[in-house]
Amino acid sequence: MHFILLRWVIVLKVGELIRNFKARDSKDVLLRSPLWSDIDDFLHFINSLVDEGADILANTKRTREEEVDFVSRLITNIERNRMISVVAEVEGHLIGHVEVTKKVGYASHVGLLGISVLKDYRDIGIGQELMKEAETQAKNLGVEII
Numbered sequence: 001m002h003f004i005l006l007r008w009v010i011v012l013k014v015g016e017l018i019r020n021f022k023a024r025d026s027k028d029v030l031l032r033s034p035l036w037s038d039i040d041d042f043l044h045f046i047n048s049l050v051d052e053g054a055d056i057l058a059n060t061k062r063t064r065e066e067e068v069d070f071v072s073r074l075i076t077n078i079e080r081n082r083m084i085s086v087v088a089e090v091e092g093h094l095i096g097h098v099e100v101t102k103k104v105g106y107a108s109h110v111g112l113l114g115i116s117v118l119k120d121y122r123d124i125g126i127g128q129e130l131m132k133e134a135e136t137q138a139k140n141l142g143v144e145i146i
Contacts, residue, residue, distance in 0.1 A: 013033065013078075013079075014033055014034065014035065014075050014078055014079060015032065015033055015034070015035045016032060016033045017030070017031075017032045018031040018032055018033070018086065018133060019031050019133075021125075021129055023090075023121070023124040023125050023126055024123075024124040024125045025124045027090050027091075027121075027124070028090070028091075029088050029089070029090055029126055029129070030088070030089040030090075031086055031087070031088055031089075031129065031130070031133055032086070032087060032089065033078065033084075033085060033086060033087070034071065034074060034075065034078070034085050034087050034097075036071065036075065038071065038087065038094055039064070039067055039068055039071050040064075040067075041093055041094035042067050042070065042071055042094060042097075043062060043064055043067040044093075044094075045094050045095070045097065045116070045118065046058055046061075046062050046067070046070075047061045047062060048118055048119075049116055049118070050062075052119055054116065054119075056114075056116055057114075074099075077101070081102075081141060082101065082102055083099055083100060083101040083102060083111075083141075084099065084100050084134065084137040084138055084140075084141055085097070085098070085099040086098050086099075086130060086133050086134060086137065088117070088121075088126050088129070088130055090121065095117065095118045095120075095121045095126070096115075096116065096117040096118065096121060096126050096127065096130050097114075097115070097116055097130075098113070098114070098115040098116075098130040098131065098133070098134040099113070099114050099115075099134075100112065100113050100134050100137070100138040100141070100143060100146055101114075102138075102141055102142070102143055108142065109142065109143060109144040109145060110143065110144070110145045110146075111138050111141070111143035111145070111146045112146075113134060113146050115127060115130055115131065115134070117130070134146070
């Protein structure tokens with residue numbers, strides 16, 4: 001007799017609210033998965049990081065068209081359970097983002113992580129909360145190593 005172990009996984013869906021918390025400066029922060037309506041916030045977010053010279057992969061500002069393509073790929077990958085993505089929102093604006101992209105094949109237990117927080121929102125615990133959430137959500141995706 002053979003038994004099959006089924007593992008039920010709860011994977012984050014597009015636009016799903018995760019939780020609220022207070023940053024160390026008492027700001028109310030909402031963690032959630034991205035929405036299509038975040039395109040302009042994502043554009044401002046990435047271009048602010050580029051202006052700052054932040055240590056990210058991008059080094060030139062993006063256009064709105066490029067950001068539409070980015071959000072399209074992001075949401076498609078979330079819906080296909082290829083990645084998790086969590087944004088931090090303060091007063092209705094995206095101020096932080098973390099993503100874990102699941103590798104394929106023999107390395108499907110490994111995830112690649114990217115995280116950024118806008119300059120004015122650093123050192124108040126938002127990045128730490130994004131990392132905790134990335135770890136939790138990546139486990140739900142089947143990622144064992146980040």
